Amino acid sequence: MSMSAASRPYHHGDLRSALLASAERTLREKGVAALSLRELAREAGVSHAAPGRHFKDKQALLNALALTGYDRLAQTLDTADDPALPLQPRLTALARAYLAFSVDNAALLELMYARKHEPDATERMAAAIDRTIGSLERVLADAQKRGEIVEGDPEHLTLVTGAALHGLASMTAACMLTPEAALGTVDELVHHLLHGLKPRP
Amino acid sequence: MSMSAASRPYHHGDLRSALLASAERTLREKGVAALSLRELAREAGVSHAAPGRHFKDKQALLNALALTGYDRLAQTLDTADDPALPLQPRLTALARAYLAFSVDNAALLELMYARKHEPDATERMAAAIDRTIGSLERVLADAQKRGEIVEGDPEHLTLVTGAALHGLASMTAACMLTPEAALGTVDELVHHLLHGLKPRP
DNA sequence: CTCGAATGTAGGCGTCGCCTACAATGCTGT
DNA sequence: ACAGCATTGTAGGCGACGCCTACATTCGAG
Numbered sequence: 001m002s003m004s005a006a007s008r009p010y011h012h013g014d015l016r017s018a019l020l021a022s023a024e025r026t027l028r029e030k031g032v033a034a035l036s037l038r039e040l041a042r043e044a045g046v047s048h049a050a051p052g053r054h055f056k057d058k059q060a061l062l063n064a065l066a067l068t069g070y071d072r073l074a075q076t077l078d079t080a081d082d083p084a085l086p087l088q089p090r091l092t093a094l095a096r097a098y099l100a101f102s103v104d105n106a107a108l109l110e111l112m113y114a115r116k117h118e119p120d121a122t123e124r125m126a127a128a129i130d131r132t133i134g135s136l137e138r139v140l141a142d143a144q145k146r147g148e149i150v151e152g153d154p155e156h157l158t159l160v161t162g163a164a165l166h167g168l169a170s171m172t173a174a175c176m177l178t179p180e181a182a183l184g185t186v187d188e189l190v191h192h193l194l195h196g197l198k199p200r201p
Numbered sequence: 202m203s204m205s206a207a208s209r210p211y212h213h214g215d216l217r218s219a220l221l222a223s224a225e226r227t228l229r230e231k232g233v234a235a236l237s238l239r240e241l242a243r244e245a246g247v248s249h250a251a252p253g254r255h256f257k258d259k260q261a262l263l264n265a266l267a268l269t270g271y272d273r274l275a276q277t278l279d280t281a282d283d284p285a286l287p288l289q290p291r292l293t294a295l296a297r298a299y300l301a302f303s304v305d306n307a308a309l310l311e312l313m314y315a316r317k318h319e320p321d322a323t324e325r326m327a328a329a330i331d332r333t334i335g336s337l338e339r340v341l342a343d344a345q346k347r348g349e350i351v352e353g354d355p356e357h358l359t360l361v362t363g364a365a366l367h368g369l370a371s372m373t374a375a376c377m378l379t380p381e382a383a384l385g386t387v388d389e390l391v392h393h394l395l396h397g398l399k400p401r402p
Numbered sequence: 403c404t405c406g407a408a409t410g411t412a413g414g415c416g417t418c419g420c421c422t423a424c425a426a427t428g429c430t431g432t
Numbered sequence: 433a434c435a436g437c438a439t440t441g442t443a444g445g446c447g448a449c450g451c452c453t454a455c456a457t458t459c460g461a462g
Contacts, residue, residue: 011409011458036449047411049451054409058450106316113375115307122376129377140398149398159369159378159386160393164361167368174314175323176330177360185360192361196397197341197350212427212440237418248442250420255440259419404462411456418449425442432434 008045016054018044023065027107037061063121066112069105070128073112076101077135087143092190094139095165099186102169103179110173136162149194164193217255219245224266228308238262264322267312271329274313277302278336288344293391295340296366300387303370304380311374337363350395365394 012018022043026035037058038048055061080097082090102109116122137158143149149157168189172182213219223244227236238259239249256262281298283291303310317323338359344350350358369390373383 009458015409037451038449046409048449049412049453050410052451113371115374115376126377147400150400156386156389157393157398159372160365160390161398163368163372163390164365165368166371167364167366168360170314170367170371171360171364173316175316185357188357189361189364192358192397193365193394194397194399196393196395196399197358197362198395198397199348199351200401210427216440238420239418247440249418250422250443251441253420406459406461408459409457412454413452414454415452416450419447421444421446423443423445426440428439429437430434431436 012044012046012050015044015046015050019051019054019061020065020068023061024068024108027065027111028105032062032107032110035062059116059118060121062111062114063116063118063125065108066114067124067128069108069112070125070132072105073098073101074128074131074135077132081135081139083138083142087139087146087148088190088194090139091143091161091194092187094135095168095186095190096183098165099169099172099182103172103182106173109169133158133162136165161193164189213245213247213251216245216247216251220252220255220262221265221269224262225269225309228266228312229306233263233308233311236263260317260319261322263312263315264317264319264326266309267315268325268329270306270309270313271326271333273306274299274302275329275332275336278333282336282340284339284343288340288347288349289391289395291340292344292362292395293388295336296369296387296391297384299366300370300373300383304373304383307374310370334359334363337366362394365390 019040022040023035026040035058037051037055040061041048041051044050051061055064076097077094080093082093085093112125112128116125137154140149140157140161141154144151144154144157168177168182168185171177172179177185220241223241224236227241236259238252238256241262242249242252245251252262256265277298278295281294283294286294313326313329317326338355341350341358341362342355345352345355345358369378369383369386372378373380378386
């Protein structure tokens, strides 16, 4: 059968990946509200019902998109983490990496942290989140082993640190801070986190 | 003219408020995705185009909803703040109030922090956010005056503290923490924020 | 090679946001 | 009191969307 521009082969070949890639681009360029299955189908050159063969509904596509986001985030954090560094520069580097990712992928991050409802998606999402938080927990656990930070349940310390970082990223995403201001604040945030706000005697 | 159940008066009387109230209920009970102007119109007993007289489009209604949310939040924080308290309990109380609000109004908070586009809405929103952050900044400025916390730009200190609180709230909204766990962590978070993670000599 | 599974197509259904033309009502100035 | 205008609500239509079903084509395991 001919493969002229107007008549592609009946089967796309890798529609699922094409949809996800197209969706990510649209998400980045026009935001989540501009995402429509029909438009994605048009961009892929297939009929408006074809995406339904790969994603049972729109939410399923968004979930898949979020999961790819977690993969990229995990990879980003992994390469940013240098276990040889002392706590403060190590944590700062990790924080900068997370903030940079959140600025570059604001809409995607919104999807990643959106409350899902289907139990299966929630499971996979929770596992991905745990993996992300794991990067931070490793840093703090190491620091604790070396006596660089106070005793206490490392999970709680991770939560406090993670909340501060995520909060900064979230505020930036909400346009309460410019990305530059946020990146410029990271070092200070980590410093205050480690040294506390109360004066040291 | 008759006012039987089937034939209300031609004019609703206070459609705008009715729409906002109905929207807030739907938002709380079914989430933002379930909000539709046509459904709100049906609940108010008016035609599907009537809401357009009070909100130029759906986003305008969401913006108005967010602004009422900021009013309620400001009121909540205001009554929760006791300037007579020393820093730690004062900050803890404020944090608990914010967290409680964010748990009770998760979907609304999502709207409040959503990136808007129309310049007018963004202005009003930014003013509301400043008002909210002001509650926190007052606490820290007072503490600084009393020498309870380190020197430094109070705006930066506010940012660090606010990021941590907002992060905890945000993580709770994203179902990474149960509301109980979050509330149970607040005290510890404030403590670590004030005393730092590094061991005190 | 065959036949079922996987994948894509065509069309339809109900809902939505938004638009326009029109009707009813309220309000203000005389 | 009331004319005239601005406000508010109505009726209907438009195009887009998500999702569904019935059907067509292709792939691949036996």
